[in-house]
Amino acid sequence: MLPDEISEYWKTVVDTIQEGVMIVTPEGTIVSVNHAFLRMTGYDEKELIGQLCSHLNCTSCHAVRKRESHHWCRLFRDGFLTKQRCILTGKDGNQIQILKNASVLRDSKGKIIGAVETMTDITELLERETKIEAFKKELSDRDTFHGLVGISAPMQKVYNLINNAADSDAPIIIYGESGTGKELVAQAVHEISSRRNFPYVKVNCAALNESLLESELFGHVKGAFTNAIHDRKGRFEAAEKGCIFLDEIGDLPLATQVKLLRVLEEKVIERVGDNQSVPINVRIISATNKDLMKMVREETFREDFFYRINVIPIHIPPVRERYGDIPLLAESFFRHLLLKTEKKIKGISSGAMDVLMQYDWPGNVRELRSTFEYAFVTCQGESIRPEDLPVVIQNHHHTSVPPPVSVPPLSDKKKRQKQELLDALSAAGGNQLQAAEILGVSRVTIWNRMNRFGIRSDKRIWQE
DSSP, rough: HHHHHHHHHHHHHTTTTTSEEEEEOOTOEEEOOOOHHHOOOOOOOOHHHHHHHHGGGHHHHHHHHHOOTTOOTTHHHHSEEEEEEEEOTTTSSOOOOOOEEEEEEEEEEEEEEEEEEEEEOOOHHHHHHHHHHHHHHHHHHEEEEETEOOOOOHHHHHHHHHHHHHHHOOEEEEEOOOTTHHHHHHHHHHSSTTTTTTTTEETTTTTOOOOHHHHHHHBBBSSSSTTTTOBBHHHHHTTSSSSEEEEEEGGOOOOHHHEEEEEEEHEEEEEOOOOOEEEEEEEEEEEESHHHHHHHTTHHHHHHHHHHHHHHHEEOOOGGGGGGHHHHHHHHHHHHHHHHHHHOEHHHHHHHHHHHTTOOOOTTHHHHHHHHHHHHHHOOSSEEEEGGGHHHTTTOOOOOOOOOOOOOOOHHHHHHHHHHHHHHHTTTTOOOHHHHHHHOOOOOHHHHHHHHHTTTOTTTTOOO
16 A cells, blocks of 8 residues: 555544544644544534644643643643543533543654644543442441441341451351352451461362362372372462361261361371371361251261361351341342443332342342342343342242341430431331432432331331
């Protein structure tokens, strides 16, 4: 392609670029812009060509004028700008957050004849960051505990036990149904403990057969078995001075239980294929969804091993025993998915929340999270409605009234706040959105206060 042909097609090339491009004279007069720049600012080309670039109210240019009155732009002094954060004003008056790169243009003799600027619109990116920060603030420490969401009395007991257990080095075992968040509890123990700056290693005992499990836990030496072509450290050595989390410990083979019993009692391990003892300094945290005492009676789990790992038991309540936390959990998953998918969904309808509160959640927190993943796919409106939820949840109803939510004694201030909430719900006929408008707060705040004060979210929502 000849130089003349390149010049002929250059405008087409520039117009295919997704970033905004603007060319100005040394005096700051706009002589060319591409399609992306017009889309970004909302102007037509004829409205910009011949105008001074100050027409766009670039914040970086204003700052330079204030400091250096002898020149309109520092670009012509420095010759370039790199990753300059600034704000333009669009035709409709909206502010556009941009990331700017620019360079002067010179003729064959080195004389400056103008400048070119490329601009990337980062408004949506910054809005996303703002949403993330707002979400973090909304899910404050009052409502979360190291990733665990809930303010109900059963969860408060769990938090207290985690705090107390973290100060000890004794083995911890976490009991709970599938999907209750046992791994989050183990992680919380590690994060609070004095071992938090050392490794945290996870092992799923149900995912490996007996021979592979021992190699994973204790390591092996070269030649210990086929394909053992070099020495390898196990998970216990990798967790030195930290914590090892043994998930699904109820699935451990009896032979492995014997070897772990020695680890607990003597603080040493032996690599597969070796008879040398290796001292270790590791705290053991285990978890199971099985009834280990029943397994002991049935002789499928060693009694001596059970009593060594069962020093500090932590029981995670299923969701059906903490209904008051469902709105908080729902809002948490909603916010996470809103940021992840960027769908334009404004919230969870009262009807959908009522359906969520009427379901037993056999899959616990994991099922609730999956429910919102499903709802974000099916929802086509501004809010998640009952029909956006999985059919099994839509069609389910409690056979009995949910148990009352246990709440701690309230201070005088909290009593007044609770009464204001009850009055607002009564005036609104139980409609949470209207109650929020009466109190001048968000619907999320209404849900949070209802949970905190033990007010049920059903058709008797405004009653204690």
